[in-house]
Amino acid sequence: MSSKPNTPKGTRDFSSDQIVKRNYILKILVDSFKYFNYSEIQTPSFENLETLIGEYEDDQDGQMFKIISSGEKIKRADIDSLNKGELIKFSNSISDKALRYDLTVPLARYVSQNLNNINFPFKRYQTQLVWRAERPQRGRYREFLQCDVDVVGDSSYLQVVESIQLCDMVFDKLGFKNLKLRINDRRILESLSKTAGLENFVEFAIIIDKLDKIGLDEVIKLLKDKGANDDSINDIKDLFSLSESPKDKIQKVIGGFESNLFDELSSIISALSKIKLNVLEIDFDLSLARGINYYTGIVLEVSSPENSPIGSIAGGGRYDNLIQQVGKNIDLSGFGLSFGFDRIYLILEELNLFPDNINNQKTFLFLNFDNNISEQILNSMSNLRYQGIICELYPSNVKIKKQLDYANKKNFDFVILIGEEEVKNDSFILKNMSSGEQNSYKIDTLEDQIKKLI
Amino acid sequence: MSSKPNTPKGTRDFSSDQIVKRNYILKILVDSFKYFNYSEIQTPSFENLETLIGEYEDDQDGQMFKIISSGEKIKRADIDSLNKGELIKFSNSISDKALRYDLTVPLARYVSQNLNNINFPFKRYQTQLVWRAERPQRGRYREFLQCDVDVVGDSSYLQVVESIQLCDMVFDKLGFKNLKLRINDRRILESLSKTAGLENFVEFAIIIDKLDKIGLDEVIKLLKDKGANDDSINDIKDLFSLSESPKDKIQKVIGGFESNLFDELSSIISALSKIKLNVLEIDFDLSLARGINYYTGIVLEVSSPENSPIGSIAGGGRYDNLIQQVGKNIDLSGFGLSFGFDRIYLILEELNLFPDNINNQKTFLFLNFDNNISEQILNSMSNLRYQGIICELYPSNVKIKKQLDYANKKNFDFVILIGEEEVKNDSFILKNMSSGEQNSYKIDTLEDQIKKLI
Numbered sequence: 055m056s057s058k059p060n061t062p063k064g065t066r067d068f069s070s071d072q073i074v075k076r077n078y079i080l081k082i083l084v085d086s087f088k089y090f091n092y093s094e095i096q097t098p099s100f101e102n103l104e105t106l107i108g109e110y111e112d113d114q115d116g117q118m119f120k121i122i123s124s125g126e127k128i129k130r131a132d133i134d135s136l137n138k139g140e141l142i143k144f145s146n147s148i149s150d151k152a153l154r155y156d157l158t159v160p161l162a163r164y165v166s167q168n169l170n171n172i173n174f175p176f177k178r179y180q181t182q183l184v185w186r187a188e189r190p191q192r193g194r195y196r197e198f199l200q201c202d203v204d205v206v207g208d209s210s211y212l213q214v215v216e217s218i219q220l221c222d223m224v225f226d227k228l229g230f231k232n233l234k235l236r237i238n239d240r241r242i243l244e245s246l247s248k249t250a251g252l253e254n255f256v257e258f259a260i261i262i263d264k265l266d267k268i269g270l271d272e273v274i275k276l277l278k279d280k281g282a283n284d285d286s287i288n289d290i291k292d293l294f295s296l297s298e299s300p301k302d303k304i305q306k307v308i309g310g311f312e313s314n315l316f317d318e319l320s321s322i323i324s325a326l327s328k329i330k331l332n333v334l335e336i337d338f339d340l341s342l343a344r345g346i347n348y349y350t351g352i353v354l355e356v357s358s359p360e361n362s363p364i365g366s367i368a369g370g371g372r373y374d375n376l377i378q379q380v381g382k383n384i385d386l387s388g389f390g391l392s393f394g395f396d397r398i399y400l401i402l403e404e405l406n407l408f409p410d411n412i413n414n415q416k417t418f419l420f421l422n423f424d425n426n427i428s429e430q431i432l433n434s435m436s437n438l439r440y441q442g443i444i445c446e447l448y449p450s451n452v453k454i455k456k457q458l459d460y461a462n463k464k465n466f467d468f469v470i471l472i473g474e475e476e477v478k479n480d481s482f483i484l485k486n487m488s489s490g491e492q493n494s495y496k497i498d499t500l501e502d503q504i505k506k507l508i
Numbered sequence: 509m510s511s512k513p514n515t516p517k518g519t520r521d522f523s524s525d526q527i528v529k530r531n532y533i534l535k536i537l538v539d540s541f542k543y544f545n546y547s548e549i550q551t552p553s554f555e556n557l558e559t560l561i562g563e564y565e566d567d568q569d570g571q572m573f574k575i576i577s578s579g580e581k582i583k584r585a586d587i588d589s590l591n592k593g594e595l596i597k598f599s600n601s602i603s604d605k606a607l608r609y610d611l612t613v614p615l616a617r618y619v620s621q622n623l624n625n626i627n628f629p630f631k632r633y634q635t636q637l638v639w640r641a642e643r644p645q646r647g648r649y650r651e652f653l654q655c656d657v658d659v660v661g662d663s664s665y666l667q668v669v670e671s672i673q674l675c676d677m678v679f680d681k682l683g684f685k686n687l688k689l690r691i692n693d694r695r696i697l698e699s700l701s702k703t704a705g706l707e708n709f710v711e712f713a714i715i716i717d718k719l720d721k722i723g724l725d726e727v728i729k730l731l732k733d734k735g736a737n738d739d740s741i742n743d744i745k746d747l748f749s750l751s752e753s754p755k756d757k758i759q760k761v762i763g764g765f766e767s768n769l770f771d772e773l774s775s776i777i778s779a780l781s782k783i784k785l786n787v788l789e790i791d792f793d794l795s796l797a798r799g800i801n802y803y804t805g806i807v808l809e810v811s812s813p814e815n816s817p818i819g820s821i822a823g824g825g826r827y828d829n830l831i832q833q834v835g836k837n838i839d840l841s842g843f844g845l846s847f848g849f850d851r852i853y854l855i856l857e858e859l860n861l862f863p864d865n866i867n868n869q870k871t872f873l874f875l876n877f878d879n880n881i882s883e884q885i886l887n888s889m890s891n892l893r894y895q896g897i898i899c900e901l902y903p904s905n906v907k908i909k910k911q912l913d914y915a916n917k918k919n920f921d922f923v924i925l926i927g928e929e930e931v932k933n934d935s936f937i938l939k940n941m942s943s944g945e946q947n948s949y950k951i952d953t954l955e956d957q958i959k960k961l962i
Contacts, residue, residue, distance in 0.1 A: 060621060
């Protein structure tokens with residue numbers, strides 16, 4: 055190959071330094087998930103196409119990475135559709151599976167498939183890669199790690215309260231301060247949509263969801279274009295401009311609606327007012343819709359800190375019909391929360407929130423003066439490694455300058471030198487690479503000297 | 509969807525119980541890799557097709573999962589090839605990337621791409637999924653975890669010795685006893701192939717590689733069919749039937765070859781005789797070829813234990829030209845070792861080698877008698893979780909029998925009951941689910957009582 059090879063568009067390699075930081079975040083997430091007794095599942099990277107396009111056919115199809123059917127199956131290619139420019143139909147004719155687009159549809163498939171072995175309420179977490187054929191941008195990639203918790207088979211408001219506690223723990227442990235969590239109930243928005251005379255709720259929700267980006271005036275304009283009536287436009291203007299506390303806001307808003315529409319939201323906000331949150335400030339935001347179709351009730355979102363704005367860093371909601379749509383005809387409510395791993399990483403980097411001592415295990419390099427001498431210390435190195443000590447032998451006996459250069463570049467903490475002279479004296483030299491200090495010791499104290507430095 | 513959804517052929521879901529066992533193995537592998545100072549990298553799940561098919565065009569193409577090009581690019585479909593039945597050419601016309609088939613080609617691409625930032629010798633480990641469109645069978649799946657260590661940019665025999673030490677540590681820590689590691693040098697086989705008058709070494713190696721499965725007589729027959737001369741057939745019969753110790757075997761074999769062909773192998777075997785191995789018994793096996801094309805020197809393989817036969821459980825070798833083939837025109841020798849994660853799992857299961865206490869963290873379920881009462885204990889639960897204690901609140905206040913049933917099925921260690929009576933008395937009941945014993949305590953000792961049980 056002549057040209058320099060690259061990672062595919064929108065994908066990334068990770069070096070060990072980056073992985074250490076990613077694992078730092080992942081451990082905080084996963085530990086927190088465990089303390090709340092979510093248990094882990096893993097699902098295959100691809101799903102059968104029929105599992106995935108059940109839910110996404112309309113809106114997400116173009117963003118899926120479809121896999122070409124193997125062997126003879128590819129002969130089923132629907133050339134007619136290709137010629138007519140019906141590209142999705144064409145690609146579906148030569149594909150029977152696709153990389154997962156999120157972790158929620160695979161969860162729905164998993165629950166349907168294992169219905170008899172699962173104890174409900176089923177609390178699961180999943181931290182796996184997902185793939186989307188989107189245009190890459192800052193904090194958004196074509197391959198990325200999704201970190202989800204979901205509870206399936208229960209619809210108690212307390213579960214939402216606990217999810218918010220979990221959010222609070224995660225962001226607290228990551229070192230965040232003062233984050234805003236906005237919460238809403240899609241059923242209220244649906245009612246608003248009906249009152250406005252807009253029967254297509256998804257269309258309504260998509261417009262509302264743009265409020266952050268395009269502002270209230272533009273939203274009003276779009277709603278008018280869709281035929282929203284004037285009364286409702288005025289209501290929406292008022293409702294979306296409120297700045298009271300969540301409880302007061304509900305009191306102010308509730309008048310215009312059937313009152314039981316606010317029951318769950320009120321219970322949640324009342325419970326939250328009784329418990330201690332370290333990081334999150336709760337805001338009832340009637341304009342919060344969330345982009346995903348399958349949400350049917352409470353939705354929530356945590357925004358990035360003001361000094362590092364990059365959109366939402368966690369979000370979720372209740373979905374009452376997804377399991378039914380993807381799998382067996384069974385009525386199971388779900389509530390899920392997803393953490394924006396890559397965005398969190400970017401913010402920790404930007405705000406300098408990664409701990410200094412994130413990778414502080416000492417490393418030892420044994421220089422190679424002579425292969426025969428090196429062979430003699432392999433047993434000692436093995437003993438050290440069995441005790442959890444990280445050590446490396448420079449494999450070839452090249453010039454010592456080159457080996458020391460390698461030790462410097464790779465930030466070894468200590469270097470062990472055993473040359474001809476040392477062999478004669480039954481000794482070794484231990485060099486501290488940061489101070490430059492070096493001392494000679496008897497060879498039979500090698501393991502003890504090194505263990506002292508850990 | 510009407511029919512029950514399933515995972516795609518050859519792929520698997522993992523439940524939390526399975527994941528705990530998988531993580532047990534993975535941790536032993538990764539910890540050992542770290543003690544030898546391999547550092548981790550991660551690469552994208554798919555690579556550009558041109559990166560992958562450079563090396564694999566002939567033999568592996570049919571086993572790759574290719575991804576359909578997004579958007580308009582699919583219009584480039586080569587219908588001519590489809591009509592002619594040239595299916596690989598057709599699929600290449602509508603695909604520009606594929607799921608990685610192993611971790612070695614991505615490593616070669618990574619090294620080429622990051623040549624200026626890498627300190628050589630580059631010791632890296634990588635534990636990521638790979639995908640092969642093979643026929644699934646016991647211990648072999650279409651999606652599986654590959655666990656690799658490689659050193660790039662050095663060709664010392666000591667590196668091979670250390671890799672064998674690493675193998676020994678891994679299998680020792682996993683609880684294996686008496687495993688056979690066979691080692692060979694492909695250059696010796698190449699010389700043998702030439703002497704036999706067979707110019708196509710890959711063909712020769714593929715036949716030799718079948719020895720285990722089809723026996724010596726069949727191998728001889730296949731070699732004769734390919735035109736191997738009679739003298740060499742007799743030599744091969746003798747050579748492949750030797751049962752001496754590795755050193756003696758080399759002494760016996762070496763006469764028929766250019767002697768420096770055995771230099772590296774002899775150095776390795778001599779060094780290994782000086783160091784302590786806990787599990788591995790080394791055998792020089794002239795018939796070991798390994799299936800992969802890119803190996804150019806030493807190859808080795810660890811066989812599964814005799815009481816749980818499933819083929820090789822680790823293997824590797826030296827590849828001198830791969831980086832060059834995949835990437836920039838630079839001469840870098842590599843040596844890699846790959847552990848058969850799924851097979852190791854099956855063997856540990858079969859031989860009962862997973863530790864009994866593999867998942868021994870205590871779990872606590874708080875029953876929900878009443879939502880208001882439950883709200884009151886959320887702060888205490890939060891405190892416990894901040895101290896690393898796993899606790900769960902039953903979210904809905906359904907019948908207590910149902911909640912206890914859930915506690916039983918999910919194997920909770922303890923259940924906490926706070927009903928109306930307990931609220932009146934400022935108390936709670938702590939029930940030990942395995943003994944059935946239950947006691948009442950003052951509510952303000954809740955956290956302390958639970959912490960005592962950890």
